[in-house]
Amino acid sequence: MTWKKDRRDVVKLLLAGGLSLYIPACQSSNRKKEAEGKAPRKKDSGSEIEEALHSNNVTFLQKADEQFNELNQGFNLAVGKIPALIALCANTEGVAEAIGFARKQGLKVAVKSGGHSFENFSSINDGMQINLSLMNEVRWIDEKTVKIQPSCTLREMYDAILPKGRMIPAGSCGGVGVGGITLGGGYGFFARKFGLTCDLVSEATFVDGNGKTHHVKKGDDLMWALKGGGNGNFGVVTDFTFKTFPAPDSFTRHRFKAYKLDKIRTKELLQTYFKYSKNLPESCFAAFVLNYKTLVLLITNYGPRNEALDDMIDTFSALCDDASIGEPKNLAVSLKNYYGIEYPIYFKNASAGYYENYETIASSIDQVLDIVFRKRGLIYQINTLGGNINNPEFEKESCYPHRSSPYLSELQYYWDEKKDPTALLKSFDEIQNILYENGIRKQYRNYPSLGFKDWEKAYFGDGNERLQQIKRKYDPENIFEHEQSVRLG
Ligand SMILES: Cc1cc2nc3c(=O)[nH]c(=O)nc-3n(C[C@H](O)[C@H](O)[C@H](O)COP(=O)(O)OP(=O)(O)OC[C@H]3O[C@@H](n4cnc5c(N)ncnc54)[C@H](O)[C@@H]3O)c2cc1C
Structure with a gap:
């Protein structure tokens, strides 16, 4: 598979705020078709793999095989890993057979579904990748x-x-x-x-x-x-x-922008964001996205408008430099706007803590903003959670631990292959340390980072x-x- 890369897409992503939630870059969904094009491999006689397994349920691929790299490739080009073997499984039986074979060979196993792990936990150096590309029914x-x-x-x-x-x-x-x-x-x-x-x-x-x-x-x-x-x-x-x-029948997007921000104005906007977003109806989602000195504030809704939503819209219309107030549109059509681009890219994303309110970050926000404002590239984002996520029944039945926190923050940085990311990645680490030192230690398992200290406690x-x-x-x-x-x- 060749991913058609267009540098303009990455630039667009950066300009737009690089939101993983609303302007994400995504991997092609053609994986199944591409993987299906490959008939089970007939190895030369004497192959250890051929001897070990004759199965229609799983196909093993080694580095020299066509499609090995394509199947292994995750969404994050910045974290490469090369397994000894890919087990391309067609069904549950194939997965069981692959695990049996890994055990026999003493191979550690990673599992790949959509391949969007920030840290590429879905591949593994010198082990076996269980590749589920064919299993998307x-x-x-x-x-x-x-x-x-x-x-x-x-x-x-x-x-x-x-x-x-x-x-x-x-x-x-x-x-x-x-x-x-x-x-x-x-x-x-x-x-x-x-x-x-x-x-x-x-x-x-x-x-x-x-x-x-x-x-x-x-x-x-x-x-x-x-x-x-x-x-x-x-x-x-x-x-x-x-x-x-x-x-829901419809989906509405409201978007506000503020430019050339300084610290004082950013903090005012942030405090206002916490104050108003906590009252939004459950049908709403909001994200505060600070990309260098530009703020993009998103509010989406699929329910009726109410007073709290109107208050937030009015307030940010007055405070921001640009406001785009949306009308209800067809849900399926609207969601497609957020599907994103189609190929792997270079990036570093990570959870930047669960927050209760502005107070959670009050002691660290000055230092965080100093770094975000230092150089273009880092995106600091705060998303709404809360509502029915915090349902006690759900809490009892799941190990997801951070339900009571109404906000989840994330850090993002995207670059293209011509760029040296070292300085920005250092800034990324600096922010992670500042947050940790200021007691922000709960993190989202699906936004992992190797930089987290006490990661077990942070995630679970x-x-x-x-x-x-x-x-x-x-x-x-x-x-x-x-x-x-x-x-x-
Ligand atoms: C562009 C982008 C946008 C995102 N947007 C959101 C968002 O809006 N909301 C949100 O909550 N998250 C979001 N995420 C994070 C996303 O939820 C995680 O990256 C998720 O783990 C990706 O799943 P995957 O199957 O694509 O990835 P994979 O890399 O295939 O898997 C991720 C992890 O899950 C394991 N795994 C996968 N499948 C299985 C399986 N069948 N059995 C056991 N283990 C398995 C892998 O081993 C790996 O550790 C986003 C990520 C990206 C890159």
Whole structure:
């Protein structure tokens, strides 16, 4: 596969604020077709792989094989890893066979669905990548329940369920895999009303580190673990059963911009953002995106307008240099605007903490802004959470730990291959340290960074110990391992 790169797209992304939520860059959803073009490989006689396995369920690829690089390539060009073997699995049986073969060969295993892991945890140097590209089917169980395979992208998922008038709350980038986003939580425009993506999962099929297949249901310890702590930690989910809800009819976007900001004005805008966004109805989502000295403030809505929303719109219309007040548009058409571009890029993104309100960052914001204003490139973003994400029932059933925090922040930096990212990456680290030193230590599992100290606590809070017990039960030999996978303890 060749990804058509256009430098203008990256520049557009930067100018627009580089939002992972609303102007994301996404990987092509043509992976299945490309992978399907490849017939099971006939190796030369004497091949160890050929001798070890004759199966229609999985095809093994080595470095010299055509498509090895394409299948291995993740969305982040900045983090490259080269596995010894890719196991291209066609079904659950293939995954079990691949795990059996990895165990026999003493290979560690990484799992790849949509390939959008910020730190490329879906590949592994010298180990086996279980590649699920072929497993992207969407199958209806009844008119409200749908079974989805993990490498189905969000674009494919929305394309399949919106025409039936149904919806699953998830992110907006079309190339993100259902597998990764669900197993780490999953939030976006719809989460404040309907919960995280993982909250809608009612059943799953899971192959553990021993190669054993489990049908996972509500109440199982595994189900708890897979809702927020399932990314490449102790096995492979081969399908999820989701409850769906009626899709809203329309979607409205309001956007405000403020230019040439200084610290004083930025802090005023930020305080105002916290003050007004906390009252927004659950049908709204908001993001405060500071890209160097430009603010882009986004508010989306799929419910009726109410007083709190009107107040926020009026306030930011007055405070900002530019306001674009939207009208309700067709939901499916609107979502496509956020699917993003189609090829891997160089970037560093990471969670920058969960916040309660402005007070959470009051002691660090001056230092953070000094760095963001130093040089073009860093994007500091604060998104709304809250609402039904904080549902006690969801909390009980999942290991996603940070439900009570109504805001999630993230840092982003995009560059093209001609640029040396060293200085900006250093600034990125500086901000992470400032936040940590100021007590901002809760982080989103799906926005990982190797730079996080105490990452287990940061991602899983008090749930880490229970996750370790589950790890010991389902992957006692630690077959599934990446830099931040759950440890055996
Ligand atoms: C451009 C962009 C936009 C994004 N927007 C959002 C957003 O709006 N909301 C949000 O919540 N997140 C968002 N994310 C973060 C996203 O949720 C995570 O990167 C997610 O983990 C990606 O899933 P994936 O399947 O594409 O990636 P992969 O790289 O394939 O997988 C990510 C992790 O999950 C593991 N994994 C994947 N599939 C399985 C499986 N079947 N069984 C076990 N482990 C598995 C992998 O091993 C890896 O550790 C965004 C990311 C990007 C790059």
